[in-house]
Amino acid sequence: MKYSSQKVAYAYFVAALGLFAIQVLGGLLAGWIYVSPNFLSELLPFNIVRMLHTNALVVWLLLGFFGAAYFIIPEESEREIHSVKLAYIQLIILVVGTLGAVVSYLFGIHEGREFLEQPLWVKVGILVAALIFLFNISMTVLKGRKTAITNILVIGLWALSLLWLFAFYNPDNLSLDKMYWWYVIHLWVEGTWELVMASILGFLMLKLTGVDREVIEKWLYIIVATALFSGILGTGHHYYWIGTPGYWQWIGSIFSTLEVIPFFLMMTFSFVMVWKGRKNHPNKAALLWSLGSATVAFFGAGVWGFLHTLHGVNFYSHGTQITAAHGHLAFFGAYVALNLAVFTYAMPMLKARSPYNQVLNMASFWLMTGGMSFMTFVLTFAGTIQTHMQRVVGEDFMSVQDQLTVFYIMRFGAGAAVVLGALLFIYSVLVPRKELFTESTGSTPEAKAVLEGGR
Amino acid sequence: MSEFLTKSRARNIFYGGSLFFIGIFGVLTIDSHLYIVNEATSKMPLTDEVVLGKHIWEKNSCINCHTLHGEGAYFAPEVGNVMTRWGVLDDPDDAAETLGAWMESQPSGIEGRRQMPHFELTDEEVRGLSEFLRWADKTNTQDWPPNDAG
Ligand code: HEM
Numbered sequence: 318m319k320y321s322s323q324k325v326a327y328a329y330f331v332a333a334l335g336l337f338a339i340q341v342l343g344g345l346l347a348g349w350i351y352v353s354p355n356f357l358s359e360l361l362p363f364n365i366v367r368m369l370h371t372n373a374l375v376v377w378l379l380l381g382f383f384g385a386a387y388f389i390i391p392e393e394s395e396r397e398i399h400s401v402k403l404a405y406i407q408l409i410i411l412v413v414g415t416l417g418a419v420v421s422y423l424f425g426i427h428e429g430r431e432f433l434e435q436p437l438w439v440k441v442g443i444l445v446a447a448l449i450f451l452f453n454i455s456m457t458v459l460k461g462r463k464t465a466i467t468n469i470l471v472i473g474l475w476a477l478s479l480l481w482l483f484a485f486y487n488p489d490n491l492s493l494d495k496m497y498w499w500y501v502i503h504l505w506v507e508g509t510w511e512l513v514m515a516s517i518l519g520f521l522m523l524k525l526t527g528v529d530r531e532v533i534e535k536w537l538y539i540i541v542a543t544a545l546f547s548g549i550l551g552t553g554h555h556y557y558w559i560g561t562p563g564y565w566q567w568i569g570s571i572f573s574t575l576e577v578i579p580f581f582l583m584m585t586f587s588f589v590m591v592w593k594g595r596k597n598h599p600n601k602a603a604l605l606w607s608l609g610s611a612t613v614a615f616f617g618a619g620v621w622g623f624l625h626t627l628h629g630v631n632f633y634s635h636g637t638q639i640t641a642a643h644g645h646l647a648f649f650g651a652y653v654a655l656n657l658a659v660f661t662y663a664m665p666m667l668k669a670r671s672p673y674n675q676v677l678n679m680a681s682f683w684l685m686t687g688g689m690s691f692m693t694f695v696l697t698f699a700g701t702i703q704t705h706m707q708r709v710v711g712e713d714f715m716s717v718q719d720q721l722t723v724f725y726i727m728r729f730g731a732g733a734a735v736v737l738g739a740l741l742f743i744y745s746v747l748v749p750r751k752e753l754f755t756e757s758t759g760s761t762p763e764a765k766a767v768l769e770g771g772r
Numbered sequence: 773m774s775e776f777l778t779k780s781r782a783r784n785i786f787y788g789g790s791l792f793f794i795g796i797f798g799v800l801t802i803d804s805h806l807y808i809v810n811e812a813t814s815k816m817p818l819t820d821e822v823v824l825g826k827h828i829w830e831k832n833s834c835i836n837c838h839t840l841h842g843e844g845a846y847f848a849p850e851v852g853n854v855m856t857r858w859g860v861l862d863d864p865d866d867a868a869e870t871l872g873a874w875m876e877s878q879p880s881g882i883e884g885r886r887q888m889p890h891f892e893l894t895d896e897e898v899r900g901l902s903e904f905l906r907w908a909d910k911t912n913t914q915d916w917p918p919n920d921a922g
């Protein structure tokens with residue numbers, strides 16, 4: 318770690334990991350309700366549990382992105398963060414807002430659009446925090462060295478913050494509401510967040526493989542170009558059946574199919590960089606998470622996204638367990654695993670340790686990735702049966718669901734493995750202090766290399 | 773390719789192309805906005821009752837169990853066509869009465885069956901909800917869902 322202000326990332330990562338735990342435990346509970354539907358049904362109904370699960374996910378991913386930006390930008394811009402104090406104020410606002418949202422959900426106080434359930438004051442808090450953040454990083458970047466990595470990262474973060482404004486616009490007309498709702502949801506995960514993902518992945522590859530910056534940055538621009546060229550009009554794959562014009566069926570099908578390209582490129586990019594790179598970086602776990610993220614993102618977002626994105630298919634599969642299968646693997650591969658890759662890479666430096674406990678960390682990778690893959694498979698089977706029975710045969714929703722119990726039991730098992738993996742991950746990056754060392758007391762060259770970001 | 777496609781070319785393509793697609797998306801948004809207001813949702817007026825119903829729908833986070841036009845959680849049935857399924861689409865009084873009776877009877881308490889919570893709603897709010905669901909059901913959704921099962 319070359320700049321002391323990078324340290325703020327640590328607080329962001331710890332807060333993110335706390336919410337990560339809440340998210341997966343909430344998910345496990347929701348999975349259990351599928352198996353045993355009377356469980357807690359009066360005290361904590363499914364809809365509340367699901368809000369905790371999805372909201373905790375989105376907020377911790379954002380905290381991770383913010384933290385990653387605070388970690389990456391000083392190194393790329395070659396200067397300290399403009400204001401460390403503002404960075405902490407931003408974090409406090411976000412944590413207070415999040416805890417406020419959690420408590421108010423438990424008391425049944427919330428707004429009612431999926432994923433955007435935060436009470437208005439929390440939404441405003443998020444906006445204020447985002448503005449502080451944008452000011453802070455923009456000042457840092459403007460005064461420092463400009464690189465493609467920071468350029469893309471900052472564009473992505475600016476754009477996602479601007480899109481957040483649509484969270485405040487809730488027209489009375491349901492179809493309008495839905496159309497603009499996707500401006501936040503789709504244009505986040507299949508647009509702006511991809512920019513953030515690509516630049517973070519680029520940074521990790523730069524550090525872990527030692528490939529020439531020039532090569533990496535050209536790849537990055539190609540990746541993000543394909544992401545936005547496909548993803549913006551790809552929004553149309555949500556405009557098939559909500560009251561929007563019929564032409565979206567063609568525009569949405571064609572452009573969202575092209576959305577597979579950036580995910581394919583990110584996967585190819587990572588492997589090619591590792592193959593070309595001469596550097597043997599000691600943080601093997603960070604490399605595993607980086608490659609794993611790019612790969613699982615390709616399957617979760619790319620392959621499972623394409624599976625149901627053509628309007629002829631989507632007509633039958635829309636809003637079934639197929640959607641759930643895709644949503645889970647895409648979020649995990651693209652954004653959860655990527656965040657965990659940054660945490661794994663940065664934590665040893667932030668805590669001044671050598672990259673200890675690679676084994677536990679890597680075990681958590683396989684537990685989580687195995688669990689998520691299995692969950693995706695069983696939900697895909699459940700969704701296929703549901704689609705046929707309900708959408709083709711026309712059997713009633715509840716009676717179809719009754720016949721899917723065995724899949725939901727397996728899904729719960731898969732979820733338990735993921736929770737175990739998540740807790741193991743949190744333990745492995747935060748707790749063990751085996752090879753504790755400081756720079757002054759002299760350390761192995763390997764440990765030193767990690768401290769300095771693997772140079 | 774590496775000769776022709778330099779880093780700065782790649783960057784300029786990214787900027788120019790993105791602006792181009794944002795532009796097209798903007799135009800199509802305006803067109804879709806007008807289409808929704810003037811055609812897709814024009815079969816039934818957007819009355820105060822419908823607006824109240826949407827508010828109740830949101831206040832109780834119904835979307836985190838049900839789907840509406842296929843969006844939401846996948847834990848409970850689609851409600852974008854529930855009024856058709858119940859056969860009360862064109863009868864506002866019958867719709868409100870049927871929905872009120874349904875809401876009143878929840879939770880079913882049946883062992884092993886997914887439970888819907890009990891919501892304390894006034895008659896006016898139930899009426900709003902049923903008008904909202906009728907309004908949604910009358911939206912032109914390009915013939916989705918494929919059948920009444922939703
Ligand atoms: C990392 C990127 C992605 C993430 C995190 C993601 C996540 C999600 C989530 C959570 C939903 C459900 C939204 C809801 O609640 O209604 C969804 C829906 C959908 N996604 Fe993705 N997605 C990603 C990329 C893609 C890609 C690349 C494609 C196409 C190739 C795609 C195709 C779809 C389609 C067609 C739906 C609608 C499903 C339905 O009709 O029910 N997604 N996605």
Ligand SMILES: [Fe+2]
Pocket residue numbers: 503507551552554555
């Ligand atoms: Fe999408």
